[in-house]
Amino acid sequence: MSSPAPYSPPPPPETPRPPAYASRGGTGVLASFRHAWDGLIHTAVHQRNMRVHLVSAVLVGLVGSGIPLGVAEKVILIFCVLLIFFAEILNSALEHLVDLATRHFDEKARLTKDAAAAGVLVLAIGTVVIFVSILVNNWETVAESGPQIARQVALGLPLTGCVTLLVLPHRRARWMDVSAVVVGALLLGALAAYSVSSVFTAVNAGLFILAASAARQRRREQAAARPPG
Numbered sequence: 001m002s003s004p005a006p007y008s009p010p011p012p013p014e015t016p017r018p019p020a021y022a023s024r025g026g027t028g029v030l031a032s033f034r035h036a037w038d039g040l041i042h043t044a045v046h047q048r049n050m051r052v053h054l055v056s057a058v059l060v061g062l063v064g065s066g067i068p069l070g071v072a073e074k075v076i077l078i079f080c081v082l083l084i085f086f087a088e089i090l091n092s093a094l095e096h097l098v099d100l101a102t103r104h105f106d107e108k109a110r111l112t113k114d115a116a117a118a119g120v121l122v123l124a125i126g127t128v129v130i131f132v133s134i135l136v137n138n139w140e141t142v143a144e145s146g147p148q149i150a151r152q153v154a155l156g157l158p159l160t161g162c163v164t165l166l167v168l169p170h171r172r173a174r175w176m177d178v179s180a181v182v183v184g185a186l187l188l189g190a191l192a193a194y195s196v197s198s199v200f201t202a203v204n205a206g207l208f209i210l211a212a213s214a215a216r217q218r219r220r221e222q223a224a225a226r227p228p229g
């Protein structure tokens, strides 16, 4: 005769939580884009690793827009960046799915989340290896690009600082975010004027818009979570 299953107390009733972001209706193509954009912003706001990828991608973009690389190298770098973003977004989706299935410790839940996180890790390590190999293979070009590198560092590091500030989860005064957007946009413009690759300039502009949108969404969520009065 099989022994009765051990008693486990019923889970505490879940307190209703406000939606992470306002759900927008609609089923058209435009609505699909908006939902996808909301998902991207939500991942950037709530996933620490996504914020790390975003800042790292800006650094890759600065290298790509400062040093003249071949088409193949550019395509590989952009593809790696996109692949990491894709993996992190999928990892985040899986985490939500697991949390939806169980709010308790569960071995299968742990395996699922760990496997999804491993997928991102493998891609991130691969990207670093590819990035270093590309720089080593183009070392002559890199060595000849001293002034360009100095300019990318002078303009690019403050831009990276602006993006980092925008994605940081800590509460801060509104003027800090506004200043980061204004200064970042000016730096982007200056970098675009000297860029050797319009594709990487566009990538950095896209990442900057993503960081600014994440900052705006975070402020909205923080304002919504604040007790009234």
Ligand SMILES: Nc1ncnc2c1ncn2[C@@H]1O[C@H](COP(=O)(O)OP(=O)(O)OP(=O)(O)O)[C@@H](O)[C@H]1O
Residues within 6 Å of the ligand: 047, 048, 049, 091, 095, 102, 103, 104, 105, 106, 107, 109, 110, 111, 113, 114, 117
């Ligand atoms: N329900 C669960 N049951 C068992 N282990 C869990 C559960 N939820 C999370 N874990 C473990 O905790 C780790 C972190 O899970 P969490 O949901 O906090 O994701 P996270 O910190 O956002 O992860 P990541 O660093 O991949 O973004 C998981 O990789 C897993 O090992």
